[in-house]
Amino acid sequence: MTTYSAPVEEMMFLYNHLKDNKDYNEIQKFKEINSDLVKDILDQAAKINQEIVHPLAKVGDETPCVYENGVVRSPPGYKQAYQQFIKDGWTSLSCDPKYGGQGMPKTVSTFFEEMLSSSSLSFKLYSELSIGAYHCILHHADTKIKNKFLPKIVEGKWSGTMCLTESQCGTDLGLIKTKAEKQEDGSFLLTGQKIFITSGDHDLTENIIHLVLAKIPGAPPGTKGISLFLVPKFNVNDDGNIGTRNGVKTLSIESKMGIKGSPTCVLNFDNAKGYLIGKENKGLSSMFTMMNLERIIVGIQGLGIAETAYQNSLAYAKERKQGKANNTNTEKADEIIKHADIRRSLLSMKSIIEGERSLSFWLSQQIDVSLNHSDENIRKNANDLVSLMTPVVKSFFTDMGSEITNEAIQVFGGYGYTKDQGIEQLFRDNRITPIYEGTNSVQAIDLVFRKVLKEKILNNFLKLIQKEISEHNNNQQLKKFSNIINDKIDIINKFSNWLEKRNKEKRDDVSASCNDFLKILGYLSLAYSWFKTTKVSLSLKDQNKNFYNEKINTANYYFDKILPRINAHYESATSGSDIIMNAKFG
Numbered sequence: 001m002t003t004y005s006a007p008v009e010e011m012m013f014l015y016n017h018l019k020d021n022k023d024y025n026e027i028q029k030f031k032e033i034n035s036d037l038v039k040d041i042l043d044q045a046a047k048i049n050q051e052i053v054h055p056l057a058k059v060g061d062e063t064p065c066v067y068e069n070g071v072v073r074s075p076p077g078y079k080q081a082y083q084q085f086i087k088d089g090w091t092s093l094s095c096d097p098k099y100g101g102q103g104m105p106k107t108v109s110t111f112f113e114e115m116l117s118s119s120s121l122s123f124k125l126y127s128e129l130s131i132g133a134y135h136c137i138l139h140h141a142d143t144k145i146k147n148k149f150l151p152k153i154v155e156g157k158w159s160g161t162m163c164l165t166e167s168q169c170g171t172d173l174g175l176i177k178t179k180a181e182k183q184e185d186g187s188f189l190l191t192g193q194k195i196f197i198t199s200g201d202h203d204l205t206e207n208i209i210h211l212v213l214a215k216i217p218g219a220p221p222g223t224k225g226i227s228l229f230l231v232p233k234f235n236v237n238d239d240g241n242i243g244t245r246n247g248v249k250t251l252s253i254e255s256k257m258g259i260k261g262s263p264t265c266v267l268n269f270d271n272a273k274g275y276l277i278g279k280e281n282k283g284l285s286s287m288f289t290m291m292n293l294e295r296i297i298v299g300i301q302g303l304g305i306a307e308t309a310y311q312n313s314l315a316y317a318k319e320r321k322q323g324k325a326n327n328t329n330t331e332k333a334d335e336i337i338k339h340a341d342i343r344r345s346l347l348s349m350k351s352i353i354e355g356e357r358s359l360s361f362w363l364s365q366q367i368d369v370s371l372n373h374s375d376e377n378i379r380k381n382a383n384d385l386v387s388l389m390t391p392v393v394k395s396f397f398t399d400m401g402s403e404i405t406n407e408a409i410q411v412f413g414g415y416g417y418t419k420d421q422g423i424e425q426l427f428r429d430n431r432i433t434p435i436y437e438g439t440n441s442v443q444a445i446d447l448v449f450r451k452v453l454k455e456k457i458l459n460n461f462l463k464l465i466q467k468e469i470s471e472h473n474n475n476q477q478l479k480k481f482s483n484i485i486n487d488k489i490d491i492i493n494k495f496s497n498w499l500e501k502r503n504k505e506k507r508d509d510v511s512a513s514c515n516d517f518l519k520i521l522g523y524l525s526l527a528y529s530w531f532k533t534t535k536v537s538l539s540l541k542d543q544n545k546n547f548y549n550e551k552i553n554t555a556n557y558y559f560d561k562i563l564p565r566i567n568a569h570y571e572s573a574t575s576g577s578d579i580i581m582n583a584k585f586g
């Protein structure tokens, strides 16, 4: 079994030294949240994750969810853990106090999301979709629905789902067939089948609130005719109590490669009573409130799982003795951490993970600003940055999760491939993250075609990086980092110009290079984060030499050994798409 120790010191370093966003610091309602409070929350979060949630990872993998007689049962121990989880108020951490939440900013709740992902992704998923449903209802439902459903969701007594996928419709939501017919009382009856629904049914909560995409007869074709509905598993009476069973039935659960403790359900809707959320035919844009938040959280899942993979690889590499690095004693082998290739592997993991955590902390500040700042223009600017970075964090972090969990198996050798150590489970559990919430390729397409070429929101981000660098022009210790970042910005500018041009002349060239562009932006964003970390570490070095020197060394590794990947992506992408599109495939 793996071990996990929550990186609270790392998180507090970010909270104390990289919360330098003026707009964030102006948000009135977060002014009373101080460092002591955050440390206290993170210590408590570490405790429940290390002691209660993490042991469930192996249990869920070995004793997956069961579907029997129309009922889904969670793995042993999940129910008791969930009761503790909601008793301690973890489902309410970031929710509005108006509905019983604790009103914590994203800057704090994201750390908790990471810890949960590191501990057990399967267990996390039971409450994760509830938070997404909470936001969607909060932003788009009428007051009556909010008052009726939100307090129970916030309390964790009811959970949420997101029902988009159907057998003929995965990426292409325009193909949805589920039908919603309007009733005289203003409610709707939904009929159709949804597949792959995470936490679609289980025994942890009293009720399950499904958010379902469906089409009203006569609606425009494609995505323009999709509406969003709230469909409870059990109808809810006007007094808020649970009533009769609604027409939603679980037909089966999937047998999967990973996250086996999380039920992935086929749900049948047979005249199930539902309530319209938002306007008719505008369901997709309402659902995007949920999907965009979820996409960032899925990125955090990749980061969290990578952290567990790294921690265990590091511990193993310090103990396992094989071969000789420096010693010449033929009787004695060295710890594998002394071998250059293992060190390279560990440093690659570490430099990517810490860069990602720092980037996600920066992004959390932008999300908090976009939702809470009093100035509309400032909210809009922050929202553009969030919009640009959403596909990057979703795809880059989860792809790196695959890379890092794969590297971890390699560090463990044969013991990584066999089951005892729990390392191969990390790879399997992570493997869904590049697929769900919109595949990573589709995220890359969204980034390039919509955000870069159509909305042109890349430049603001590049300017932000350049501003940060130029403010430290006189700092000789940062010169190397500034120069490298400036070179990489040149590349990304050349790449975007190339995309603009090719988009007018040969769209396939652009389509074939979206993944490369997303990777480049991902690596550059981490470089921006490492630049700020290095700046702070240089200034604080004398206070805690080990911690800050290690940061500076890791930054150097990232700039020397990881960032050159940008050049390879650029070269490959701009060679065009002829060879791809002309291939005959036999």
Ligand SMILES: Cc1cc2nc3c(=O)[nH]c(=O)nc-3n(C[C@H](O)[C@H](O)[C@H](O)COP(=O)(O)OP(=O)(O)OC[C@H]3O[C@@H](n4cnc5c(N)ncnc54)[C@H](O)[C@@H]3O)c2cc1C
Pocket (backbone or CB within 6 Å): 161, 162, 163, 164, 165, 169, 170, 171, 172, 195, 196, 197, 198, 199, 256, 264, 432, 435, 436, 437, 438, 439, 440, 441, 442, 445
């Ligand atoms: C464990 C699990 C949990 C899930 N949870 C949920 C959930 O809670 N709610 C929910 O609604 N769904 C859920 N899903 C469904 C998931 O979101 C979809 O599987 C995913 O969006 C991809 O759809 P698809 O599987 O139909 O693949 P397809 O859409 O058929 O895609 C197949 C391949 O084609 C590529 N592709 C598709 N379109 C394009 C394009 N235009 N350009 C380039 N490439 C393209 C994709 O990137 C992919 O590589 C879950 C799935 C799994 C396996």
